[in-house]
Amino acid sequence: xxxxxxxxxxxxxxxxxxxxxxxxxxxxxxxxxxxxxxxxxxxxxxxxxxxxxxxxxxxxxxxxxxxxxxxxxxxxxxxxxxxxxxxxxxxxxxxxxxxxxxxxxxxxxxxxxxxxxxxxxxxxxxxxxxxxxxxxxxxxxxxxxxxxxxxxxxxxxxxxxxxxxxxxxxxxxxxxxxxxxxxxxxxxxxxxxxxxxxxxxxxxxxxxxxxxxxxxxxxxxxxxxxxxxxxxxxxxxxxxxxxxxxxxxxxxxxxxxxxxxxxxxxxxxxxxxxxxxxxxxxxxxxxxxxxxxxxxxxxxxxxxxxxxxxxxxxxxxxxxxxxxxxxxxxxxxxxxxxxxxxxxxxxxxxxxxxxxxxxxxxxxxxxxxxxxxxxxxxxxxxxxxxxxxxxxxxxxxxxxxxxxxxxxxxxxxxxxxxxxxxxxxxxxxxxxxxxxxxxxxxxxxxxxxxxxxxxxxxxxxxxxxxxxxxxxxxxxxxxxxxxxxxxxxxxxxxxxx
Numbered sequence: 001x002x003x004x005x006x007x008x009x010x011x012x013x014x015x016x017x018x019x020x021x022x023x024x025x026x027x028x029x030x031x032x033x034x035x036x037x038x039x040x041x042x043x044x045x046x047x048x049x050x051x052x053x054x055x056x057x058x059x060x061x062x063x064x065x066x067x068x069x070x071x072x073x074x075x076x077x078x079x080x081x082x083x084x085x086x087x088x089x090x091x092x093x094x095x096x097x098x099x100x101x102x103x104x105x106x107x108x109x110x111x112x113x114x115x116x117x118x119x120x121x122x123x124x125x126x127x128x129x130x131x132x133x134x135x136x137x138x139x140x141x142x143x144x145x146x147x148x149x150x151x152x153x154x155x156x157x158x159x160x161x162x163x164x165x166x167x168x169x170x171x172x173x174x175x176x177x178x179x180x181x182x183x184x185x186x187x188x189x190x191x192x193x194x195x196x197x198x199x200x201x202x203x204x205x206x207x208x209x210x211x212x213x214x215x216x217x218x219x220x221x222x223x224x225x226x227x228x229x230x231x232x233x234x235x236x237x238x239x240x241x242x243x244x245x246x247x248x249x250x251x252x253x254x255x256x257x258x259x260x261x262x263x264x265x266x267x268x269x270x271x272x273x274x275x276x277x278x279x280x281x282x283x284x285x286x287x288x289x290x291x292x293x294x295x296x297x298x299x300x301x302x303x304x305x306x307x308x309x310x311x312x313x314x315x316x317x318x319x320x321x322x323x324x325x326x327x328x329x330x331x332x333x334x335x336x337x338x339x340x341x342x343x344x345x346x347x348x349x350x351x352x353x354x355x356x357x358x359x360x361x362x363x364x365x366x367x368x369x370x371x372x373x374x375x376x377x378x379x380x381x382x383x384x385x386x387x388x389x390x391x392x393x394x395x396x397x398x399x400x401x402x403x404x405x406x407x408x409x410x411x412x413x414x415x416x417x418x419x420x421x422x423x424x425x426x427x428x429x430x431x432x433x434x435x436x437x438x439x440x441x442x443x444x445x446x447x448x449x450x451x452x453x454x455x456x457x458x459x460x461x462x463x464x465x466x467x468x469x470x471x472x473x474x475x476x477x478x479x480x481x482x483x484x485x486x487x488x489x490x491x492x493x494x495x496x497x
Contacts (some may be wrong), residue, residue, distance in 0.1 A: 036129040038065075039119055042085040045070040045078070048124060057131065059103040075099040075107065088114035088125050100129070109133045190236060191243035194257035199265050202255045203308045206267055213267055213302045216277055217315035218246065219323060220262035220295050221330055225410035229390065229403070230289045238262075241286045242295055249281065265312065274299035278322065289390050291337050294330060296323035331411045335386070338407065342389030349385070352456065355495065357381045360452040366486035367448070367479065373416075377445045380420035381452065383408060401425055402434050420445040424453065427474045447476045451483070455492070464489055 030037065036057045039049035050058075050065035058065060058073065070085075071078050076098065087093040096112040110129045117126040188195045194202075206213050220242055227235040239262055246256045246264060255267040270277065281297035298319025302311040343349040360381045364374045387403035405422035409415070423437070423446035430438030432450075442450075454475070455463050464484055471480040 036131070038070075038127045038129065039117070040070050040085065040114075040125045040127060042089040042116075042123070042125045045081060045085065047073075048119065054129070057102070057129070058100075064103075073100045075101065085114075085125060088127075089116050089123070097132075109136045188243075188258040191240055191258050193243050193247065193264070194255055196257060196259040196265070199255055199257040199259065199267060200308045203267055203302075203311065206255075206269075207302070207304065210269065212304075213311070214270055214274065214277065214299055215302050215311045215315045216264075216266040216268060216281075216297055216299045217312070217319040218242065218264040218266065218281060218295050218297045219319055220293070221323065221327070222293055222334065222410070223262045225334070225407070226288055226293060228406050228410055229387075234288050238286060238288050238293060245284060245286070246281075259312075265315070274301060282322065282326070290341055291334060291390065293334070294326075296320075296326065298322055328412075335383075335411050338386055338389050339383070340389070342385060345389055352385075353382055355459075356384075356449075356452050356456050358495065359455050360449055362488075362491050363448050363452060363479070363483050366483055369448075373445065376414060376416045377420065377448060379413070380417045380424070380445060381449055383413070383417070384421045384424050384449065384453075386421075398425075398433050416443075416445070419443055420449055422446075424449040426450065428476055429473045431473075442476075447479060451475050451479060455488075459492065459495070463492060 031051050033051060034053055035051075036054045037051045038047055038054055040046070041048055047065055047068050047070060050062055052062065055062045055065050071081055074081050076084070084093070084096060088096075094114055096114065098110050098112055099107050100110045101107055109132050111132050112127050112129055114125045114127040117124055119126075186194060186198050203213065203215075220238060223235055223238065226238050239258070242262075242264065243256070243258065246266060250256060250266055250268050250270065254269065257265050259265050268277075272280075277299045278297045281295060283294075285292040285294055287293075296319050298315050298317070298321070300311065300314045300318055306314075343353075346352075357378055360377055361374070364377055369377065384404060385400060387400045387407055388397070391397070391400060391403060401422050401424060405418050408418040408421060420443055423435070423443050426432035426435065426437050426442045426446060427450070428439060428442070428447070430436050451467070454467070454470075458466055467475060467480045467484065467488075471477045
């Protein structure tokens, strides 16, 4: 609509030029009109006429305007200007948006409405220029303001969404943390049974409901042995196995709790007698590394007036008395099981034990070793390779003296026996293992056992010659010479016969 009105105005204003410049009043109206008007030669771009409003806008006189070319005003290139004027001349386009230079160097945004007219007999372009700089600045500022408002709104939305997400995450964390904290205040994280605090609380609740409560104290036997031999992870698995067994053995309503490292307390209303409970639990076996381990259990009936501390102490005392009574038998069983694993893993193991023991006994007798020391030596000869039954075959077998030593110590074997086992691969010149000690630093019984092992491993060779060749490097020279002098060859003949 705006363009239609502007075109009508242009047509009316062009009437003086259509009918000639001498139309007095009409011409004066064009010259003095407040709108900026130019007549331009479309072929050259020269400004052939400009009104006073145009001279004021472009900040020069009318005469100066008549000397200008449109290219001096329009910021487009000459080619672009010529193309635009050609379209206006052909009436293909009459409305334009340009940037015009003012004489003082300022550039203004303008809207141009152009229409072909006859002027002095030539076809010209009559243009009305409207300064829209301020309007454009206002529109730009409004658009930028709207964009800022939109950006601010989006920032508020994003911030709100982020706050909601953070709140939801924090709520979830707090909720799960509270649940975890609540869980930890009631349950033992390793075994998933109750902890000590819950047991004490429930003791008094149960005591208020019934006169007698069976309080059962359970303790893992030989946990240190498990940790030292199989590792602490195996020790944790043992504790977990015991927990699962107790949960299955007792009723769901009974309270099973872990009160310390390897100790459990059970509050039970079982109809079974304390003796039956103790026997059942004490005879249960738990397999770790193909070796069976057990626990000790002590059960007492808590009276109505007995405090938790008293009941706990009485059950613990009962449990420890039973633990002590079965300790020796339990250790012997473990030792035999491990030795069985060893003899099953190595087909010649039993023969080797028998022969090395005989050879060590022969050496000890000829060295006039006293009975106690000889007994220790022979025990070391029997159990020197005990760890090889449970060592992973991928492991370095040179670790077996240390592991055998650790096992024997845990099983309560005399230190002199365990130490002989530890050092039986040491050599007189210090080139042995595991400690690399030499000479008289090597225990006497270990030097004898080392020679006995060397003799057994070379029964099909010239043993005497081998011992003589190594009597100062690998073996104690005095022991070797004494044994040879006392008839070693004759003794070996009896072994092979």
